[in-house]
Amino acid sequence: xxxxxxxxxxxxxxxxxxxxxxxxxxxxxxxxxxxxxxxxxxxxxxxxxxxxxxxxxxxxxxxxxxxxxxxxxxxxxxxxxxxxxxxxxxxxxxxxxxxxxxxxxxxxxxxxxxxxxxxxxxxxxxxxxxxxxxxxxxxxxxxxxxxxxxxxxxxxxxxxxxxxxxxxxxxxxxxxxxxxxxxxxxxxxxxxx
Numbered sequence: 722x723x724x725x726x727x728x729x730x731x732x733x734x735x736x737x738x739x740x741x742x743x744x745x746x747x748x749x750x751x752x753x754x755x756x757x758x759x760x761x762x763x764x765x766x767x768x769x770x771x772x773x774x775x776x777x778x779x780x781x782x783x784x785x786x787x788x789x790x791x792x793x794x795x796x797x798x799x800x801x802x803x804x805x806x807x808x809x810x811x812x813x814x815x816x817x818x819x820x821x822x823x824x825x826x827x828x829x830x831x832x833x834x835x836x837x838x839x840x841x842x843x844x845x846x847x848x849x850x851x852x853x854x855x856x857x858x859x860x861x862x863x864x865x866x867x868x869x870x871x872x873x874x875x876x877x878x879x880x881x882x883x884x885x886x887x888x889x890x891x892x893x894x895x896x897x898x899x900x901x902x903x904x905x906x907x908x909x910x911x912x913x914x
Contacts, residue, residue: 748809791803
């Protein structure tokens with residue numbers, strides 16, 4: 722069991738909050754377990770979900786770039802819970818890219834735009850000093866300033882949440898053992914085999 726109890730998703734009566742739980746079951750990211758932790762404080766669930774929708778699912782930057790950065794952060798933090806999730810909106814990305822995301826510098830699977838985004842994710846996650854002139858040159862060559870702002874904000878949001886979730890010890894299937902929406906194929910296979 723996690724270090725903080727889950728709020729029973731079926732006990733949530735506020736239509737807005739219940740809708741966030743339903744979206745988790747439908748979209749798979751964020752997963753219902755993490756939402757059931759946030760539900761202890763309705764304002765936290767509401768705030769997180771509004772940011773997630775506005776910045777991750779929508780926003781000015783293409784979703785697949787943000788999903789690639791999210792998985793990079795998850796894998797570099799060794800957060801198996803977050804790394805085992807996939808956004809269904811990330812068109813064009815395959816497990817081959819996710820497998821190479823940590824070694825993105827040496828991989829031929831990523832475009833210059835994707836590598837620039839991953840350089841920013843790496844700097845935010847590990848050492849802001851890594852964002853030297855060359856990184857900023859790559860960012861400005863591949864993104865508009867509004868896109869860079871959104872990417873940086875999203876990386877910070879997802880990194881903080883992933884670190885928090887890792888401390889909790891939550892696991893896929895704690896609440897929705899049959900729900901495989903948003904799970905990486907190897908994780909989903911553990912629920913369907």
